[in-house]
Amino acid sequence: MATAPARTRPGHLARREALIGYVFISPWLIGFLVFLAGPILASLGLSFTQYKPGQIPIWVGLANYVRMFGDELFYLSLSVTTKYTLISVPLGLAIALGLALLLNQKVPGQRFFRTVFYVPSLISGVAMAIVFAWIFNSRFGILNYLLSFLKLDGPNWLSDPDFTLSAFVLMSLWGVGSTVVIFIAALQGVPVALYEAASLDGAVGWRRFIHITLPMISPVVLFAAITGVIGTFQTFAVSYIMTSGGPANASLFYLLYLYKNAFNWFEMGYASALAWFLFLIILICTGLLLRTSDLWVHYEGLGKK
Amino acid sequence: MSIRTPNSHGSHGISRRTLLKLIGIGSAGAALAACGAAPAAPAASSGNAEPEPTAAPAAATGSIRVLVCCATPAEEPLRNKYNAAFEAANPGIKVIAEAPPAGMNYFEKLQTLLAANDMPDVFDMWEGYVQPYAANGALLAMDDLLKADSKIKADDILPAVVPAQSYQGKQYAFIYGFMPGPVSLFYNVDHFKEAGLEAPSPNWNWNNVREAALKLHKAAGGKVERYGVNFENWFVPWQYMMWSNGAEVFNADESKAAFNNPKATEALQFWYDMVNVDKIAPNQDDAKALGSMAKAFASGQISLRLGNYWDLGELKETKGANWKAVLAPKSNSGGRTWYMHLGCWSISAQSKMPQAAWDYARDFVLQRPIDSVTPYVPPLKSLMSTFKGPDHEQLGYTALPEIVSQPGTLRIPGAGAKFDKIQGLIQAELDLAFIGKKSVADALATAEPKVNEELARK
Numbered sequence A: 001m002a003t004a005p006a007r008t009r010p011g012h013l014a015r016r017e018a019l020i021g022y023v024f025i026s027p028w029l030i031g032f033l034v035f036l037a038g039p040i041l042a043s044l045g046l047s048f049t050q051y052k053p054g055q056i057p058i059w060v061g062l063a064n065y066v067r068m069f070g071d072e073l074f075y076l077s078l079s080v081t082t083k084y085t086l087i088s089v090p091l092g093l094a095i096a097l098g099l100a101l102l103l104n105q106k107v108p109g110q111r112f113f114r115t116v117f118y119v120p121s122l123i124s125g126v127a128m129a130i131v132f133a134w135i136f137n138s139r140f141g142i143l144n145y146l147l148s149f150l151k152l153d154g155p156n157w158l159s160d161p162d163f164t165l166s167a168f169v170l171m172s173l174w175g176v177g178s179t180v181v182i183f184i185a186a187l188q189g190v191p192v193a194l195y196e197a198a199s200l201d202g203a204v205g206w207r208r209f210i211h212i213t214l215p216m217i218s219p220v221v222l223f224a225a226i227t228g229v230i231g232t233f234q235t236f237a238v239s240y241i242m243t244s245g246g247p248a249n250a251s252l253f254y255l256l257y258l259y260k261n262a263f264n265w266f267e268m269g270y271a272s273a274l275a276w277f278l279f280l281i282i283l284i285c286t287g288l289l290l291r292t293s294d295l296w297v298h299y300e301g302l303g304k305k
Numbered sequence B: 001m002s003i004r005t006p007n008s009h010g011s012h013g014i015s016r017r018t019l020l021k022l023i024g025i026g027s028a029g030a031a032l033a034a035c036g037a038a039p040a041a042p043a044a045s046s047g048n049a050e051p052e053p054t055a056a057p058a059a060a061t062g063s064i065r066v067l068v069c070c071a072t073p074a075e076e077p078l079r080n081k082y083n084a085a086f087e088a089a090n091p092g093i094k095v096i097a098e099a100p101p102a103g104m105n106y107f108e109k110l111q112t113l114l115a116a117n118d119m120p121d122v123f124d125m126w127e128g129y130v131q132p133y134a135a136n137g138a139l140l141a142m143d144d145l146l147k148a149d150s151k152i153k154a155d156d157i158l159p160a161v162v163p164a165q166s167y168q169g170k171q172y173a174f175i176y177g178f179m180p181g182p183v184s185l186f187y188n189v190d191h192f193k194e195a196g197l198e199a200p201s202p203n204w205n206w207n208n209v210r211e212a213a214l215k216l217h218k219a220a221g222g223k224v225e226r227y228g229v230n231f232e233n234w235f236v237p238w239q240y241m242m243w244s245n246g247a248e249v250f251n252a253d254e255s256k257a258a259f260n261n262p263k264a265t266e267a268l269q270f271w272y273d274m275v276n277v278d279k280i281a282p283n284q285d286d287a288k289a290l291g292s293m294a295k296a297f298a299s300g301q302i303s304l305r306l307g308n309y310w311d312l313g314e315l316k317e318t319k320g321a322n323w324k325a326v327l328a329p330k331s332n333s334g335g336r337t338w339y340m341h342l343g344c345w346s347i348s349a350q351s352k353m354p355q356a357a358w359d360y361a362r363d364f365v366l367q368r369p370i371d372s373v374t375p376y377v378p379p380l381k382s383l384m385s386t387f388k389g390p391d392h393e394q395l396g397y398t399a400l401p402e403i404v405s406q407p408g409t410l411r412i413p414g415a416g417a418k419f420d421k422i423q424g425l426i427q428a429e430l431d432l433a434f435i436g437k438k439s440v441a442d443a444l445a446t447a448e449p450k451v452n453e454e455l456a457r458k
Helices: A012-046 A063-068 A072-103 A110-122 A125-135 A142-149 A161-175 A177-188 A192-200 A205-233 A237-242 A254-264 A268-296 B016-035 B075-089 B106-115 B130-135 B143-148 B189-194 B206-216 B235-244 B262-276 B284-290 B293-298 B311-317 B354-367 B381-386 B397-404 B416-434 B440-456
Strands: B062-067 B093-098 B122-125 B174-181 B184-188 B218-220 B223-230 B302-307 B323-327 B338-347
Touching: A012 A268, A063 A268, A072 A110, A072 A161, A072 A177, A072 A205, A072 A254, A072 A268, A110 A161, A110 A177, A125 A142, A125 A161, A125 A237, A161 A237, A177 A205, A192 A205, A205 A268, A237 A254, A254 A268, A254 B106, A254 B416, B062 B106, B062 B354, B075 B093, B075 B354, B093 B354, B122 B354, B130 B338, B130 B416, B143 B354, B174 B235, B174 B354, B174 B397, B184 B189, B184 B311, B189 B206, B206 B223, B206 B262, B206 B302, B223 B284, B223 B293, B235 B262, B235 B338, B235 B416, B262 B416, B262 B440, B284 B293, B293 B302, B293 B311, B323 B397, B338 B354, B416 B440
Parallel strands: B062 B093, B062 B122, B223 B302
Antiparallel strands: B122 B338, B174 B338, B184 B302, B184 B323, B218 B223
């Protein structure tokens, strides 16, 4: 009978190695504690206070959280962000998947096209926002110019509240390149044997996609959906630069509202509460996606769908 | 000192590792010390004791940090020259000036510095910001410094600027100059000649502007060749419009909104109709397409522009532009109340060099170092005669000293710290009126309860 190895205290060498390990990671560790964990905990504490920069925070308990539920702009910003998430994430995933399927075909110039589709996602949000402000210009923008060929009178994308969010959704598609790359990697991981077996059974085209490709890449789709939801709930730079939340608050994203409270209106305590509520929203959305993943994500080797 | 390698013999000598630790700790300490502030001079008394007059420059030595908002490139060498002259006149005081590019989120930066307890000693403030910063305890009350000063007297300050630099009866800012906003009606001389119109006069009212713009506007086949008039849709112009027409934004004690009334509606609707009904003024999208409105005006794409003093830089840069200006028009009921744009200094409540900071601000007021490029009206009666410039006659500015000395011609926004949020609530509704999706009456009626709710919130 095998005996369990005797538990021994780590030797001098092991302790020294551990110490050296900590020393090596200490720049990150210190940075994490000082610049991330510290502010995170501080913001949690501040969310229970009325805190104006330069003044001592005053404890108000749950007042900031209660205030949210009577705050019209809170609901408005949450509604804008939720609508944006519900439209742009599924649309972005669908388009990214479609492009990945096309770019996964063995065609001449495949690598070139993959690069071309990825390059836009390297452009900073600020630069993109400035360029898109021109693209969406109703008089001189290229988008309305192209629509004019279809005999369509393009709207005032960024001045008309009815179209502003659509403009932001369209703009979000510009950055699908990084998701496309992830999907291509996933598509290339689907065993060829499965397609061969499907062909023998007479499954081609759409049925192959629905019954083989999609289930096999579903864990990656889940990953892209979760990161997409987190990313869209954190939308800030584009609306800050392009519209500052306007017109008529049509692009007042949650994070922009939070920012205005913190930096424009001296409401650092309320802004901290908004930040923690956003964390809760993202946590719930991620939890829901993970919960429902049992229904639609296929994990090979786990004996379930 | 000998350096020994680590050993297992219980040696008490300094090991290499210990030495490295000591060096590390020492270096960190030195670095932190270097980052710290220079030895501070005793702060000026802010108590009730009668301060001694300070005829001579401050005896304290050290550095003062100066943060400037929105300095134009033309101002930069003048400000540098002033800083050098101040250092020369105040031996032992070093000026560390920082001027982030104009429009680079100045107040976000200031808020961050405030939160980090790292405020500059002297910094730019704006109208409407003095009060919230003072309420937050961020600003030093300057009353004692002013009282003790031999170069400047409180009764020399123009009554019009006192409310703008005060909070609860104390002075928290020192205005070095101000300008009405929107100060000018710029007009294209060639367009007026071509249309056979008489040039605008300082006595024009809004009807005169509209009538001229209708004649000056040129459009063919749905394409606009040039706009008759242009104005902007943000809180400075719309407050000028409301106030000039006899309306108020808030009630007397600023506890309720007062803008939902026929006078305010009439004023804004008049201007917005030029965009949506007459279609002689660019809408929001067209304005974005035109880029800088001042440049669009200077290049002949707009015939009349209700603009600000900061337009002058771009207008002067545009070669061949044949323009002139008169003071902004009066309302159709004959009133003209401007928004007061300020250039002013505040001193941090945390400043360890308050006297030097005060001296810096005071001398800036007295010497008017940027006057040649930024034509502010001076805040002191004794300086009013210095408000001169080669183009003041052409701009109609020569009438300003007398006009601004009359009570009620200049206003600052109300509601103190809440104004930024409140103007956003009003603006969100006016955006809809500006693009013709709502009437001004509906927009103001919708905004009113929101503003009241915000005013009532503690």
